[in-house]
Amino acid sequence: MTPRFAAPDTRAIPLKILPRAGFDDWLAAQDDPVRDWVTASGFTADAGSVLRLPAPDMSVSRVLLGWGGAKDRARGRFLAAKAATALGRGTYALDGDLTANETEEAALGWLLSSYRFTRYAGDPVDPPMLKAPRGVDAARLEAIAAGEFLTRDLINTPASDMGPDDLEKAVRDLATVHGAAVEVTAGDALLDANLPMIHAVGRASTRAPRLIDMTWTGPGAEDGPAVTLVGKGVCFDTGGLNLKPAASMGLMKKDMGGAATVLGLAHMVMATARPIRLRVLIPAVENAVAGNAFRPGDILTARNGLTVEINNTDAEGRLVLADALALADETPPDLMICMATLTGAARVAVGPDLSPFYADDDALAMALMHAGARVRDPLWRMPFHRPYETMIEPGIADLDNAPLGGFAGSITAALFLDRFVRDTPRFAHFDIYGWNPTAAPARPKGGVGMGARAIFDALPGILDA
Template sequence: MMSQNAPAIGIHEMMRFAPPSDAAVPLHAVFAEDLAAWRATLPDTAQHWLTATGFAAQAGQVALVPGADGALAMAVVGMGGPQDRARLRFVLGGAVARLPALTFSLATDLPPDLREAEVLGWLLAAYRFTRFRPVTPQEIARLVAPEGIDAPRLEVMARAEALIRDLINTPASHLGPEELEGAALAVAEPFGAQLRVIRGEDLLTQNFPLIHAVGRAATRAPRLLDMTWGATGPQITLVGKGVCFDTGGLNLKPGASMGLMKKDMGGAAHVLGLAQMIMALNWPVRLRVLIPAVENAVAGNAMRPGDILIARNGLSVEVNNTDAEGRLVLADALSLADEAAPDLLVCMATLTGAARVALGGDLAPFFTDDVGLAAALMQAGGQMHDPVWQMPFHAPYEALIEPGIADLDNAPAGGMGGAITAALFLRRFVAQTPRFVHFDVYGWQASAAAARPKGGLGQGVRALLAAIPDVLDADKQG
């Protein structure tokens, strides 16, 4: 049953295209290098207005040009020059907040390599977290779908991003393991997907000891969510970290580090968003989504530093830091996924601060041994305005995750190479699956940017959406 406290994850009406309308205001997207030639095509009054308002087609600059009757005749958005476009993304989306809440139609034929990405940016810019402060769609500028784009696909991507952002933005008081289960059910039901849930002490009887160990101290029972969809085609399994709040356990986080821990279920949000896109686009695949949903809490029965746990696949793990709990719950889920040896296994998690030190919050690192998948992801990340970067499963660091009294150490001493050692730890639980990729995402926009308001953020999911079909097609051709 879906809890009454589960987040509202329905379609954001403002993140859809507006229906065609004769009343839509023309919107011109003007590149700085084309400004002079474009201005020359305008009536003298419009040229004078642009001169008087200082419009220079700078990236994100907006001009509202009135007609002879004083009503808005057209809007103009500056797209900047080539250097701007090399370092900025979603320039058009960044202008949405500066436009009046009217319906616009794009009067510029954008280059093919920018067209869908910039229009998607408009949809993403319309996102608002409305759970606790409602916003009506009428307060946001709308866009009629331009010709030559796959509008339904873009809306699917926008809805998935809204889902990811909503889930991450929802505080732990309203999103615990039970509510995350409800959110997964809400994603599954419209597509006829099946959701099986293993809760509480049943995790022990069904051999998920690490998930149970991490979540047992919380008042809200831990669980494993197992969603399946599709009967034929390649099998894709998505595993997402669902730590709904992370206190650090007995290795308690300081307050400053605990402030954003509502987002520690960001991996779960990401795989639910990706799954929703796959099902909405009706891919011919067998899809499975596994989410260990827990809280890492403090109580008398909490796991302790120095404890040794036996994972689902039989490996022993020394718990040298209870705040390195994400890799523990993922280990059991990855072991279950690996038992079926899917064609592709994707793991997504807000896992390490080390990944942020290495690449910052905007660039999502991924780890894979599959050369073709890595190349496809790097290419797709650029095309989809969803930047990702490959990091190595560096084999010499394997010794760092071997404590001596157990097979594995969940928190190697020294702290160096933390994102890599965490990825190597996870890979130990994937023995039979030939194609595995792990994403260590941040899932958060620290300050507002174009089409990315401050708060929860999807990373890597659009790159995966674009890359996976190419990789699976290559398998068929091979």
């Protein structure tokens, strides 16, 4: 479904937001029937609690939404989404003393709560509707939610229906909606185009590897700032000849989560007509096992001429990204963002909720961090720790794709990718998870976008700096 707000003239039931502080005073000011109903129901404004207040005809006159205390709101995002989940069909309007950021988060959370993945089971449902609160940019929030829905759908779709060819179709469909252009280099043509590592990783699959290149120019942005998004599109990762055990392979349909996330972000940018020149590069492959699979011990030569010793075929994401980053760097954009479900080390470091990212540019990093805090899309800056460069230099080749020892796995992967970005002035790499293991308000279990809302929010300030 397309996330949207109710029409402005729709009659709506007030949704009264009540923080715990001041709740007793509010209750004391109500008439006896309301006070008795609230007291008998045990409602005390706990975070996310919902109570319907009846009218004399027993219809719902108002709904109370507990807002808890400051610590509750810091611990839990999208409290208003709890009301959207608890309430049945109908139209509601926020009623409460919220800051601008809180109002925007509440409205976006309501939209995000309507997501359902019903491609294979279940039926679409008519969610409760919310009138766009006064002061929020409704079209912008609808674009953000739609971008997130696209990301979730792509990640949730199993590899049987989301191979490199299917991912290409998803890009072409998005381009058609927004008037973007798409060029694809696939199969052995990758070798002719000097994209050898994308070819090497994907050649063992029956579904041809490819580089998907989408470009779009915003209104009046012919000479505007250029932004390139690069997303890892490993549609399924068996580990290659270093075959993953079953426990590690079960979620590998999500290994194209970086591609899914940059496509969701691209939708946000294009749907809101940002005045930029946008390029999206997705190396789309399946890391499979066959007689022509690349092997441990092989040495590959990347697009930019660097040689890479393969010490583990399960560290394939950085290989396909390397060629794409090198290509992007040949016509340096003003800003390049790389997003990938790259390392388990990142999950060990920060868990599934935070998006760790790497950036040498302090102003860029601070802009991203501040945006992440503002829109509740939490990020964590990680270090490009240069003394670890020696860990990715095996001696027999320029680079090692999987340093031994297990130390600093996310950092060494980021340092590897950084070797392929030489001329772009501002570069950030996100090592995301792309999966929500436990259902939370506005974030059901399954595929999830990470970092995209923060990047989207930060873009104007970054590009104007």
